[in-house]
């Protein structure tokens with residue numbers, strides 16, 4: 001009965017509002033109510049996957065089917081509502097290949113759902129897949145020992161939990177843990193709680209593995225951060241000393257905030273007490289990691305803009321002890337006195353970068369590989385997500401770099417995953433790196449709303 005009433009309403013709507021237009025627009029006006037805005041189905045069946053049940057994929061028989069409908073099934077006849085040209089346009093539209101985003105909403109992911117993966121390049125034996133594509137704005141990640149991946153976001157203000165289905169062919173389940181947050185890009189696990197850094201406060205959800213599906217209660221840990229929006233988004237990571245580390249970025253492209261709370265990294269106790277400066281002279285760090293053996297801190301810092309395409313370099317910094325100064329805003333990229341802000345201070349006064357990662361690559365999250373899935377030479381090595389440049393003439397970054405260390409010195413900086421930029425087209429923008437308990441690597445991507453997974457297998461070697 002419902003379908004019939006709906007159909008009557010539709011007839012009215014259609015006779016008055018159908019304008020000659022593209023098949024896609026006509027579909028939205030006449031068909032979407034039953035077959036879904038993206039052809040995913042509703043009252044009527046999904047029109048995404050062919051072969052269809054009641055009609056074959058040839059244009060003329062599809063046009064005939066749309067004209068005549070299927071009596072007594074709820075599929076209306078359209079010949080008295082739409083003219084042949086309009087029906088032909090809709091048929092044309094339905095026969096187009098599915099756009100990727102629509103295919104993504106179907107449950108199972110056939111091998112060719114992500115043809116762009118074919119152009120990714122990784123070292124021999126490694127492969128990449130899409131772990132989940134249901135994570136709008138995916139940013140920071142934190143993985144529990146049981147393999148639940150918590151994921152932060154930006155403007156959508158959500159925290160997600162991604163739970164492995166146990167089968168490679170079935171995508172993991174995605175649960176929204178919290179909504180309405182203010183750019184919750186950073187998160188970390190400590191003592192069973194999930195800590196989240198929003199724009200101006202740190203919050204906590206307790207006993208998260210038991211509560212993530214039940215709208216867990218939010219506790220405010222600290223809410224007196226500066227209110228600046230520029231570089232105001234914050235990561236947060238629990239250090240090996242049981243403290244929470246958090247940056248306050250410079251609220252500008254370049255400015256001297258030596259005597260203000262900005263351009264520093266802080267640490268504090270899990271309850272928000274004991275808030276203290278850990279490191280100074282940092283423009284905007286969006287990645288911290290501690291070496292698995294030495295337990296010393298490493299972090300990325302993004303260089304200033306407006307010094308041209310090739311200056312200054314983003315940095316990997318090494319901060320084994322508190323109180324170090326990394327040179328911002330006086331020394332750019334660790335090598336040149338800043339043209340406007342040097343105030344006669346010399347680069348030699350400050351901690352040297354451990355590695356110069358390239359201009360405008362936007363190095364964000366980083367992680368050490370502690371697992372055993374990757375071959376032995378990758379053990380305890382460092383991987384860095386390069387979000388990619390936004391303002392450089394020729395795009396740069398858009399990859400995951402492998403940094404090899406020997407005695408705390410960087411000996412090489414090579415490309416580990418390439419393919420997030422294909423023929424100048426952005427496929428994804430890597431944000432953070434984490435590892436699942438099985439040792440495979442996850443890469444979050446806030447452009448595609450995805451998490452990629454990199455696995456190693458002897459079998460895939462030629």
Ligand code: HEC
Nearest residue numbers: 007030031034043044045052053054055066073074075076
């Ligand atoms: C009032 C709801 C409704 C509307 C509006 C509607 N359909 Fe349908 N459609 C159905 C139903 C229900 C079926 C399934 C009929 C069956 O299987 O018995 C169907 C089946 C179909 C099928 C066959 C699918 C298959 O797997 O065989 C096609 C193609 C189709 N519709 C196209 C359209 C187009 C194009 C429009 C817009 C011009 C449209 N439909 C509008 C309800 C609707």
